[in-house]
Amino acid sequence: MEPKPKKQGLSGLIGLAAPQKGKLILSGLLAIIGQGCGIVPFFIIYKIVAEIAGKPQSEIEQRFIYILILVAFAAIVLKHVCLGLSTTLSHISSYNILYNLRIKITEKLGTLPLGYFNKKNTGELKKVMSEDVEQMEIFLAHNIPEVAGALVSTLLTAVILFIVDWRLALATIIAIPTGFIFQMMIMGRGKEVTNKWLSATKKMNAAMIEYIQGMSIIKAFNHTVESFSKYSNSIDDCLHLEDEWSKRWHLPTAIFSVSITANMLLLLPVGAAMYLAGIITLGKFVFFLLMGIGFGNPIWIIITFGRLMERNLVCQAHIETVLTAEDLSEALEPEKPGRGVSGKSIEFGYDKETKVIEGIDFSIPPGKFIALVGPSGAGKTTLARLIPRFWDVDAGSISLGETDIRNMKIDDLMDQFGLIFQNVYLFNDTVLANLRLGNPDASEAEIMDAAKKARCHEFIMKLPRGYDTVIGEKGARISGGEKQRLSIARALLKDSPILILDEVTAFIDPENEALIQDAINKLIRDKTLIVIAHRISTIIAADEIWALDKGRIAVRGTHEQLLSTSKLYKNMWETHVSAQGWALEREGKND
Amino acid sequence: MIKLMRQILQWAPELKGKFFLAALFKIVEAMFMGAPYGFIFLTLNDLLAGSLSMKKVAFYTGGMAFCFLGQGICSYFFSRTIWPTSNYLVKKLRIMVGEHLRRLSMGYFSKETTGSLHTLVVDEMMAIQVALYMAFADFVVAFTFVILTPIFLLFVDWRLALVTVAVLPAAVPFYLWSSNVYTKGLRKRSDSQAELNSEVIEYVQGIEVLKAFRQTGKQFEKFTRSLGGFRDINLHLSMKGVVPTELGLTVVELGLCLILMFATIFLFNGTVSLSVFLIFLIMGLRIYEPIKRLIPAVAFLKLAEPAVYKVKNVLVP
Numbered sequence: 032m033e034p035k036p037k038k039q040g041l042s043g044l045i046g047l048a049a050p051q052k053g054k055l056i057l058s059g060l061l062a063i064i065g066q067g068c069g070i071v072p073f074f075i076i077y078k079i080v081a082e083i084a085g086k087p088q089s090e091i092e093q094r095f096i097y098i099l100i101l102v103a104f105a106a107i108v109l110k111h112v113c114l115g116l117s118t119t120l121s122h123i124s125s126y127n128i129l130y131n132l133r134i135k136i137t138e139k140l141g142t143l144p145l146g147y148f149n150k151k152n153t154g155e156l157k158k159v160m161s162e163d164v165e166q167m168e169i170f171l172a173h174n175i176p177e178v179a180g181a182l183v184s185t186l187l188t189a190v191i192l193f194i195v196d197w198r199l200a201l202a203t204i205i206a207i208p209t210g211f212i213f214q215m216m217i218m219g220r221g222k223e224v225t226n227k228w229l230s231a232t233k234k235m236n237a238a239m240i241e242y243i244q245g246m247s248i249i250k251a252f253n254h255t256v257e258s259f260s261k262y263s264n265s266i267d268d269c270l271h272l273e274d275e276w277s278k279r280w281h282l283p284t285a286i287f288s289v290s291i292t293a294n295m296l297l298l299l300p301v302g303a304a305m306y307l308a309g310i311i312t313l314g315k316f317v318f319f320l321l322m323g324i325g326f327g328n329p330i331w332i333i334i335t336f337g338r339l340m341e342r343n344l345v346c347q348a349h350i351e352t353v354l355t356a357e358d359l360s361e362a363l364e365p366e367k368p369g370r371g372v373s374g375k376s377i378e379f380g381y382d383k384e385t386k387v388i389e390g391i392d393f394s395i396p397p398g399k400f401i402a403l404v405g406p407s408g409a410g411k412t413t414l415a416r417l418i419p420r421f422w423d424v425d426a427g428s429i430s431l432g433e434t435d436i437r438n439m440k441i442d443d444l445m446d447q448f449g450l451i452f453q454n455v456y457l458f459n460d461t462v463l464a465n466l467r468l469g470n471p472d473a474s475e476a477e478i479m480d481a482a483k484k485a486r487c488h489e490f491i492m493k494l495p496r497g498y499d500t501v502i503g504e505k506g507a508r509i510s511g512g513e514k515q516r517l518s519i520a521r522a523l524l525k526d527s528p529i530l531i532l533d534e535v536t537a538f539i540d541p542e543n544e545a546l547i548q549d550a551i552n553k554l555i556r557d558k559t560l561i562v563i564a565h566r567i568s569t570i571i572a573a574d575e576i577w578a579l580d581k582g583r584i585a586v587r588g589t590h591e592q593l594l595s596t597s598k599l600y601k602n603m604w605e606t607h608v609s610a611q612g613w614a615l616e617r618e619g620k621n622d
Numbered sequence: 623m624i625k626l627m628r629q630i631l632q633w634a635p636e637l638k639g640k641f642f643l644a645a646l647f648k649i650v651e652a653m654f655m656g657a658p659y660g661f662i663f664l665t666l667n668d669l670l671a672g673s674l675s676m677k678k679v680a681f682y683t684g685g686m687a688f689c690f691l692g693q694g695i696c697s698y699f700f701s702r703t704i705w706p707t708s709n710y711l712v713k714k715l716r717i718m719v720g721e722h723l724r725r726l727s728m729g730y731f732s733k734e735t736t737g738s739l740h741t742l743v744v745d746e747m748m749a750i751q752v753a754l755y756m757a758f759a760d761f762v763v764a765f766t767f768v769i770l771t772p773i774f775l776l777f778v779d780w781r782l783a784l785v786t787v788a789v790l791p792a793a794v795p796f797y798l799w800s801s802n803v804y805t806k807g808l809r810k811r812s813d814s815q816a817e818l819n820s821e822v823i824e825y826v827q828g829i830e831v832l833k834a835f836r837q838t839g840k841q842f843e844k845f846t847r848s849l850g851g852f853r854d855i856n857l858h859l860s861m862k863g864v865v866p867t868e869l870g871l872t873v874v875e876l877g878l879c880l881i882l883m884f885a886t887i888f889l890f891n892g893t894v895s896l897s898v899f900l901i902f903l904i905m906g907l908r909i910y911e912p913i914k915r916l917i918p919a920v921a922f923l924k925l926a927e928p929a930v931y932k933v934k935n936v937l938v939p
Contacts, residue, residue: 076903104879115868122860130853141838156826243736262720270713277705285698293690303679450834468835507732
């Protein structure tokens, strides 16, 4: 079950902004001053009209009017200086908050068990880190200062209006709440659609990544139509919900846009009646005509905020879901790892219903070579991944020496292992950077030395820019064997005491297999070695072979012992040997 | 905007009618929005001439009510037209790109990253959508106001009408400046975003390796660099963009001071009446609003430019 986000709503969003509080407050203050300056020209016009309309021309002091114009000039300039500074500050703080938030998510992902990534697809997490975080920028850089400014300027204007004439002030503001009521009604009902729409966006993100990354398979198996319909259906679903979401806003937006200016319908007759009855002066009447028609303008900002807020909250909830996901616990007082690996009564399943590992016990003394064999789904890879704590066991324990791996710092634990997987993951970076992942402090000479030992120096030098060649996404510009050798060089650089090799030669051609075997032989000296083997011939020299079946170690022993005692192992060996001589044959060719 | 619309209509010519209809609704809405000023002018005229009666007030109020109703109806139909049209367009573009991708050779996919293609199909398309929601309306309203208001004002007083529109050419350099800043900046931002998205995808998909090598979080420098780069590009863009934007807005708003000054001069030398003086004061406060909205709308419009450019590039046979 997904953990519930701890913080929800506006307070959660504001919580994200806490580290940049000072800048954001200053930005808000500048926005308020700026918007306040924006009211000055209105007031000046009122003063000018009062001066001109209230006196005979001979008594009007022209100098006073020009001074007022200068004040209006200064207020306009000051307004934009303040708003410019406010925008700059809010952007500085918001982009820093976004950067820190993304780093926080990145670090969080690093602490999560791998099971989390099985449940969440790449598109979903990409959406959180990219789109959902970006959505926060709108809230932090725009909404906070703009809404602060709009609220204050609206309140300030209302106060001025009430000071000048409370009756006309009432007539000016009375239509505004109607728009707000509509807005609130829509917001209250709309959360479900917003949630659905944003969930569909997540699915669309995932479908697009799957479509792009699966292109080679799609083409190879001529599945272009099927996979394309999955891609296009996700677009259809998303846009259908976006249509639904936007439909809810058509009417309230129209009503609101009218309600913020429709106060003139009340203001004009009330004002005219009051003027004709001699209750108010011409200056006051004109002032209200001026203010009335533009009074609602800042409220647009508030209403836009409302609309965006709904989306912001959903995005923020997505972020919180990642940040509050249950991570691999670390002991408060971590212990140091010992030597040798052991497991006691280990049980594990990817879900509660199915057990993949059922009660395995083992002990691997330091420096020993252990091989894991068995049919697909026997639990070999799972067991190998439980040892470096990619997942936590459901029951039992795994220890390094006497120390339970859950009582160690994750970093200390990871230092103990060198891992080479069947599906090598290389990053879209230079060869050098990919190798340096093994040891960020390694010198170029050390990296080259590792590359030579792993038999990849030669092919690297043939690349267009040698070690500085960018090898493409997942190493797309080099062959499978070359990728595998780079991963061995990476492990060599890490130089960890325990090595886990997971079917590293499974899909490799014979020439590359020989090179990889040679590289592995250089890697394994003096190390504890846990090898998952597809080709049994590669592990016959193991100190102990474990044949796994249905999540248990069915038999264990040396190659010779197992051949004579285990039917399961003997069958596997015979299948392997007969596969060596296997060749493609056309039906009827030998007839 | 015209360039963007032309390109959009090349991709989806069937939407021509819809966009035309949306523009028409917005133009009529803008006219209804401006019409109440006419009633205020008439009210002031009558007021100063001493001929204002409650009957006339009721008539003017009724006229205004009709305009507000018209404004509301047009606003509603504009939203009802532009949102589904933009959504349809983006859907069509996403499908066009997807359809085209499956016909490309695998060589293309070894050059392009998943992140950059994903950014194109998701984020860049959203930029086109936003440009249509936000900038389209602002451009239509601004142009309607720029064309119609001076015509109305010319009838009231041609000299003050000229003063009113005098700031518009003065704001053009700032508009072009900001347009230039956003064109360059948003292209860089678009590339940086694609890079960041690629990194995010790599980070998530390579997490097993990164965990194994203790390179998660800040330790994975390549990713941190991308995050930092994206932040810096955004910061740089907003800082560079704020100067021409605020200067342009200042110049436009200072038009009010110009109107005030010249109207006062003309009033004192007796060449304009008090009602003309007052209507220009009222108009001076409001006429620039649509123009002011145009300057920030440039950013939305420019946001769509790299998107259009990239879609065009992908769709090249």
